[in-house]
Amino acid sequence: MFKIKIRSPEGPGDGHSQAFEPSWAILDSAIDSIYDGQVNTLSFELLYHTVYSMVLRKQGSELYSRLRKAIEEKLSKARNTIVSPDPKLLVSDFLRVWEKQCDCLRLVSDFTMYLDRVYCKENRVPFVYDLGLELFRDTIMFPLKREIHGLLIQQINNARLGEPHVDSEQLKEVFNLMETLRDGDDTYFVHEFEPFLIRETEGFYRDFAKKNTEDAVLYIQKIKAQLDTESNLNCQFLNKDTSAKILKVAEEIVIAENASFVVKDGLPQLLIEKDYPTLRLLFQLYHNPKDKSELHKQMSHCIIKEAMLIEEDNALKKKGQVAVKWTTKVMQLRKSFEEVFTKAGESGANSYNTISESFSTFLNQNGRKSAEYLAIYIDSFLRSSAIADNIDQMWLEDTVSMFKLLREKDAFEKVYKQQLSKRLLQQRSCLKTEKLVISKMKEEMGIAFTSKLEGMFKDILVSQGYKAKFEQSYSAPFDFEVNVLTPPCWPFQLTTLEPEVELPSTLERLKLDFENFYIRNHSGRSLRWAYHLGSMEIGFHFSKGYHEITMPVYAALIFMLFESHDELSADEISDLTKIPEHELIRHLLTISVAPKTRLLKKNPLNKTVLPTDRFQINYAFQAPTKKVKVLAVLPKTDTSVHQNTRIDESIQDLLKERRGCVDAAIVRALKSLKAASSKSLFARVEHDLSNRFTVTTTLFEESVERLVEREYIQRDVDDPSLCRYLP
């Protein structure tokens, strides 16, 4: 075993068992010298050593409190030198004192390093330097708080108003000082000055907003300029945290609290004037999400309002033209708003949504009309571009995106289908283009929506195949075209009631041959002829020239009678052709009364057809072109009534279809759920049908009643709001 003997250490300074007072006297006078600026006469080693020995002699706490007292005294003395009456000098006095104090404190804290290291750490009291700062805060900062703060804010506000002589260096120094001083867990700056500054900023901007609320455009420019100044200023003398807070406060006040008038009054004006720079400014100012959503809301008000101003130009004769004009205008408006957003630097998905939603709201305020008009618009476009092979992609995108916004898509579908069928049968448009449009819709709506439309295409294609095949084994004496249509796909009310008519023998033979051919290929199918959908082209030499006349089948049948007759009465025509009476009258009017297509002479020439009226070929017929197209007229007498009933009919049809859809959706939903409350059932049905039309509660309730009556479903005995599926 080793025995370790420890020699009592004879550390530096030991041996002189000095008393406290003499040592302190050395230090005290040293502090005086330091404050008098005579550091260079002092020996650091001596002071350091003195502190060292005192700490070793466990006189640390005594020393610490003496130091404290000494520093406090010095500070109070310094405090009394800051009395300048001139506010500017006051701040600089203050700063001067601060710098002096810092220097002296640093010197003192240097030679008390050993005290810091041993005594302060062990006893968890602030180091000497920090102690000094605390004392500074208590003896100088707090008593002068009100004056200093007041002076600072005055300077800042002056700077905000653009006064050039603001000493931002000085401000910065003061703020640094405040950030150096600690107060509680935070710096003095954060704890005391920042709240004050924010309060004052609020006041400043409230004032500012109040003074500038006369003109919206001016206000936007002013606040933009002011906020720019603000952020510039803040860069000069504030830290990032605080600048951000200040800017936020300022923005909140000038924008969120006071700028609603700007958006309400200014925005429409800006939009009308297309003042893009200011709009851009506006969007920049409204960069925080809450403000921005407010702005977008107002934008959409404007959009809707403007869209409502688009009038249907009823001066135009045809409904089609009205629709086309209206739709074009709506699309233009949309384009112009897109432009507004882009030019204002807001081309994100958000703005796109705003536009879409606004238009959607607008279109659906008058859903059926919008749907109808859009369909008519597309129709007119497709007809006019029948020859153009390359469809304008932009047009297609725009149109389909409008279509997407419609809520009553079933109404659209109805009109569209009607028109598509006409286009297809009359070969008025380019198949490729049609298909492109349909495929776009399919992308948007899913296959269910377009299946019938596609069925129509299929019929047309298959029919072309039939024709080719048929012609292989059969040579017809003239060109002909047969389209075999599948009734459910096509929007015609076919026609079990359509009576057979008497055809000229060549046609009759062709018809029978084709029927035979078709039935050979597809046994079990029945073929029915829809004469009212067809047309015929007849060449005829009138006295003034040769014309090829395209006309409806019925009209052609009438015309062809005159191959073997010179003159016929309406009655005789009816007997010979067996055309139903109203069709007969209509087509007689078409080819004998309508001014441009007077192929027959009618006697007497008036606008009614009586059975005894007599007809003969009008050899004097002339037309500017070789090809003439005969469009069936509507009997004049009941045009308006007829049109109204037609619209009514289509509305009735639509309602009927909707009822069917709702019925089906309810049954479908209940079949899987077995039982559901009315409310959840409604929600589900509404969701299921949302891409066709909006389900109303009445529609839904009626449907439920109907289904209960027909015993598809049953109301629960105890809870009548619960519906059950009846298997």
Added chain:
Amino acid sequence: MSEITLVSKDGSELSLSREAADLSPVLRSMLSRPYLEEQQSKITLNEIKPDVLKKVVEYLEYCRQYRNAGEDEDIPEFEVPTEMSLELLLVADFLNI
């Protein structure tokens, strides 16, 4: 780099590079504030024996030389005579090395 002078108990002087002196916070403060020592570049350490002070200087220079050395460099051991260790410890405390 300027040299500074350390004076020990018996008045003998040792010189030390400023860079090495800076490794002791106490010496650094003495030299960086406008005290007497800073003007003379001379520090009188009345309480430290010459041999101990010599060791301290050796140590500071040793530190200066090797403190930035990479891990794979060979750093020679710094040898401390056993009998001096206690005194060295006290001085180290004093100078906060």
